[in-house]
Amino acid sequence: MTIGHIGYWAAVTIGLGCLVVVISLIVIRLHADREERLTHELRTPLWRVVLTLSAGEPDEVEDAHRRLLGLSADERRAVEDDAFALVPKLRGEARQRVRDVLRAWGSVDQARNSTTSPSAVRRARGYYRLGVLALDERAGDVLAGLDDRDFTARRTAMLALASFPRPEVIEQMLSTAAADPRLRHDFLAAVDQIGEPAAAVLVARLEEPVTTDPVREQWLAAEALGLVGNYTAVPALEACLKEPDEELRIAALQALGELGAPGSMTGVASQLGDASPEIRRSATTAAGMIGGPSALLVLEIGLGDEDVEVARTAANALRRSGRAGRTILESTSVPVAREALALADLRAS
Known part of the structure; x- marks a missing residue:
């Protein structure tokens, strides 16, 4: 076989390969478009059913609940993401009704399985969904996310833990955020969402000796108390003003300002004579x-x-x-x- 023949067949082979690739891409695109169209056709009427479940009249809610529990797997997938996104925007019974449907669909096990995925994106989604579902016995799975090797997944787990306002959970959140300052804003956002139940844990941490390591936990607890809005924290915050650590005193002053308790003005005024301009x-x-x-x-x-x-x-x-x-x-x-x-x-x- 001559070099010309070899070149010819090589060109034919390459051309056929390119043709196969192009045809494959077209088929994939057509299939994806078809799947997206079918999903959209399924989603629109089902989304109305989900909204009815969350905001309808009692008889409409009952019908919507029955309809959603009877969905096929394809129908559930079409509306599942939207239902998860809706839950944090709801309150009270409406939120619980949507949660109950998601749990009945088997979303808890699916989310839990996602937390062990090799993909960081899937793990983060799993932590988020477990937080939305807020099933108390799954708090440990989300807590494990605080040690995830991926930072984004750790952030997602920290925020998701706001759905589990147990003392031991809040303590672990505080400890983790103190050890990794990058999680500070996420910790504060979670505490802001938890609200009152976090106060006792944070005050208890402040009342421990400041010599304990790390002090960062205490000033982070002081900062968080300003978001909780609990006046019972004022004595513990005022006590922090007598400690030598400057960051702790600044955090306590910030929290006292956020709380706006007039009775704390004496403690605040005592800091005007401090040598540090930042304290003043x-x-x-x-x-x-x-x-x-x-x-x-x-x-x-x-x-x-x-x-x-x-x-x-x-x-x-x-x-x-x-x-x-x-x-x-x-x-x-x-x-x-x-x-x-x-x-x-x-x-x-």
Whole structure:
């Protein structure tokens, strides 16, 4: 066989291979389009049934529940993602009704199996879905996600754990977030969602000796208490103001400001004499958030601080304090006071 023949057959072979690839891609695309079209055709009427289950009249809810429990596997797949996305937006009985249907579809076992998948995306989806389903006995599977090798999966697990507000779960969340600062925002978001049940665990952590390691757990607990909105945390937060750790005191001041408890103003004011400008600035910020007549006195002191950022923080807080705050600003010649007044006039014009 000559070189020409070899070249010819090589070209034919390559051409046929390319043709097969093109035909395969076309078939795959047509199949995908067909599947997407069928899914859409199934999804639209079934989505209406899911919405009826969540917001219909009692007789409509009963019919929708019966209809959804009788769906085929293909029908469930068509509407399952939307149903999972709907659950966090619902409250009370409506949320529980959709959860019950998802559980009846076998979604708990499917989600649990996903958490052991080699794919990080599938594992994250599994943690998320277990959180949405909120079946108490599956809390351990989501807790295991805090040690997942993939950071995105760990974040998803942290957020999903908001559905399991048990003390031991919150303690593990706090410990994990303290060990990995990248999870701080996710921990705080989860605590914000948990709300009141988290307060006792966080206060107990604050009341432990600050010499325990790591201190990061305590200032993270202090920061989180500002989101919970529980006034019973005020004594523990005020006690933190007497500790030497600066980050812990800043977190406690921030939390006291978020809580807005007028009775904590004495503790906040005690920080204005601290050597650290950051502590003094945090104290003036907290005083401005708490508000009231006693806050005006604290802010007036902060207005004369030698650190310009502390003074500016106090001036801006006074600017937001109405007529009484403006009177204090007008009575002084401190540059930041004139700056705050000019800003107020500019915004009013």
